[in-house]
Amino acid sequence: MxxxxxxxxxxxxxFTTIADSSAxxxxxxxxxxxxxxxxxxxxxxxxxxxxxxxxxxxxFHPQGMVKIGDVFYITSVEITKPTIKYDQPRDGYDRDTxxxxxxxxxxxxxxxxxxxxxxxxxxxxxxxxxxFDGTSIFVPVAEYRPNSAAIIYKxxxxxxxPQEVFRYKDHLGGVIHDTENKTLNAVSWGSRRFYAFTxxxxxxxxxxxxxxxKLAKLNPSHYIDYQDCKYLGASEMLCGGLTAYQTxxxxxxFSLGGLEIxxxxxxxxxxxxxxxxxxxxxxxMTQNPFWxxxxxKGLKAYFMPEDDKSTIYIYEAQGK
Numbered sequence: 001m002x003x004x005x006x007x008x009x010x011x012x013x014x015f016t017t018i019a020d021s022s023a024x025x026x027x028x029x030x031x032x033x034x035x036x037x038x039x040x041x042x043x044x045x046x047x048x049x050x051x052x053x054x055x056x057x058x059x060f061h062p063q064g065m066v067k068i069g070d071v072f073y074i075t076s077v078e079i080t081k082p083t084i085k086y087d088q089p090r091d092g093y094d095r096d097t098x099x100x101x102x103x104x105x106x107x108x109x110x111x112x113x114x115x116x117x118x119x120x121x122x123x124x125x126x127x128x129x130x131x132f133d134g135t136s137i138f139v140p141v142a143e144y145r146p147n148s149a150a151i152i153y154k155x156x157x158x159x160x161x162p163q164e165v166f167r168y169k170d171h172l173g174g175v176i177h178d179t180e181n182k183t184l185n186a187v188s189w190g191s192r193r194f195y196a197f198t199x200x201x202x203x204x205x206x207x208x209x210x211x212x213x214k215l216a217k218l219n220p221s222h223y224i225d226y227q228d229c230k231y232l233g234a235s236e237m238l239c240g241g242l243t244a245y246q247t248x249x250x251x252x253x254f255s256l257g258g259l260e261i262x263x264x265x266x267x268x269x270x271x272x273x274x275x276x277x278x279x280x281x282x283x284x285m286t287q288n289p290f291w292x293x294x295x296x297k298g299l300k301a302y303f304m305p306e307d308d309k310s311t312i313y314i315y316e317a318q319g320k
Contacts, residue, residue: 021134022134023134023135024133024134024135024179025134026134027132027133027134027231027233028179028180028231028232028233028234029233030293030294031230031231031232031233031234031236031238032232032233032234033294034230034232034238034292034293034294034299035232035233035234035236035238035261037294037297037298037299037318037319038238038259038261038271038273038292038299038319039261039271039319040319040320041273041299041317041319042273042319042320043273043274043276045273045317045318045319046317047275047277047301047315047316047317048315048316048317049313049314049315050300050314050315050316051314052311052312052313052314053109053110053111053311053312053314054111054310054311055107055111055113055304055309055310055311055312056110056111056112056113057105057112057113058308058309059074059076059105059304059306059307059308059309059310060076060077060078060079060103060307060308061076061077061078061079061288061307061308062074062075062076062288062289062304062307062310063075063076063077063126063127063128063129063130063173063227063228063288063289064127064128064129064130064131064139064173064174064227064228064289065130065228065289065290065291065302065304066130066131066132066137066230066291067291067293067302068132068157070108070109071106071107071108071109071114071157072105072106072107072108072109072291072302072312073104073105073106073107073130073132073137073155073157074104074105074107074289074304075102075103075104075105075119075127075128075129075130075139075289076102076103076105076127077100077101077102077103077125077126077127077144078100078101078102078103078125079098079099079100079144080099080100080101081098081099081100082098083095083096083097083098083144083145084096084098092147093145093146093147093148094145094146095145096145097123097143097144097145097148098123098144098145099123099125100125100126100144101118101120101125102118102119102120102124102125102126102127102141103116103117103118103119103127104116104117104119104127104130104137104139104155104160104162105117106157106160111312115160117155117160117162119139119141119153119162120141120151121151123143123149124141124142124143124149124150124151125141125143125144126141126142126143126144126171127139127140127141128140128141128142128172128173128174128175128228129173129174129175129187129226129227129228129229129239129289130175130228131175131176131177131229131230131231132157133177133179133231134179135156136154136155136156136157136177137154137155137157138152138153138154138155138165138175138176138177138184139152139153139154139155139162139175140152140153140172140173140174140175140186141153142170142171142172142173142189143171145171145189146171146188146189146190147170147171147189148169148170148171148189149167149168149169149170149171150167150168150170150171150172150173151164151166151167152164152165152166152167152168152172152175152184152186152197153165165184165205166197166205166208167208168195168197168208169211169212170188170189170193170195170212170216171188171189172186172187172188172195173186173187173188173189173191173226173227174186174187174191174226174227174228174229174239175229176229176230176231176237177231178196178231178235178237178264179231180233180234180235181235181264182198182199182200183196183197183198183199183264184196184197184199184205185197185229185237185264187219187226187229187239188212188216190225191219191225191226191239191241192218192219193212193216193217193218193219194216194217194218194219194262194267195212195215195216195217196215196217196264217267218267219267220267220268220269221260221262221269221272222243223243223256223258223272224241224242224243224256224257224258224260224286225241225242225243226239226240226241226260227239227240227241227242227286227287227288227289227290228240228241228288228289228290230291230292232261235263235264235265236261236262236263236264236270237261237262237264238259238260238261238262238292239259239260239262240257240258240259240260240275240286240290241257241258241260241286242255242256242257242258242284242286242287243255243256244256255282255283255284255287256274256276256284257274257275257276257277257284257285257286257287258272258273258274258275258286259272259273259275259286259292260272260273277303277313277315279305279306279311279313281306283305283306284305285301285303285305285313285315286303286305287305288303288304288305288306288307289303289304290302290303290304295316296316297318298316298317298318298319299316299317299318300314300315300316301314301315301316301317302314303315
């Protein structure tokens with residue numbers, strides 16, 4: 001019986017490994033299609049609204065989103081005590097930690113909450129942008145202030161069980177798992193710094209003890225700050241975000257959203273396209289999480305810009 005159980009366990013492990021590899025290959029294939037098609041988009045591309053999903057629960061401040069089948073996984077920060085900025089920096093920080101709770105929501109295609117996983121500890125309660133590698137959802141949770149600290153988790157989407165991967169002394173967000181180069185890539189507060197953390201064959205991070213002044217690479221792109229990122233394969237990631245601009249001196253501000261493809265080897269943007277879509281209240285669609293996938297000859301995008309009472313806005317677009 002023992003030999004039979006061992007054989008069965010080995011068979012299950014092999015089957016699971018093959019299934020995970022197949023899922024990862026599909027993700028990379030989809031990513032290459034997204035990269036190819038998005039590079040034909042420009043500021044005149046027409047985004048056609050196709051559907052809206054109203055979320056039927058308080059969403060707080062959403063940050064990252066992935067879609068696996070018909071199920072959405074969404075990170076959000078629930079702020080119970082806002083951060084307060086200091087008159088002068090204290091111990092290298094511009095504000096206090098505030099208080100809050102980190103969430104990973106599992107949501108069905110009709111906007112119903114299926115599960116709510118709490119993530120973080122103490123002052124580390126701010127989840128960021130997330131991605132799925134075919135096996136796990138990688139979730140960064142950080143303090144709600146720059147130059148702080150973060151915990152990176154990976155979560156099994158089936159069981160919703162989290163596992164801590166590593167900790168780092170900076171605010172990390174927008175993580176993706178580059179399975180081809182065995183790195184976990186992340187951006188800092190405001191996406192001003194890029195990070196590449198290396199996995200060994202056992203899945204352990206080998207350079208989590210390297211301080212940011214030595215490990216981080218500066219982001220040369222400044223027209224948007226990234227909110228959420230997705231792996232595209234072939235050393236590319238796609239990030240969405242926004243920045244507020246003024247129309248004139250002392251004039252009103254408006255927020256411009258956009259999408260950028262970044263080369264992970266050079267840490268350079270290789271394609272940038274504005275997304276000129278706003279909610280009726282004036283929020284840019286790329287303000288919070290997004291998800292994107294191939295659709296027919298074009299792309300289908302899912303945007304979730306609103307806090308608290310959120311809607312997922314679904315658009316389709318084709319390039320030239």
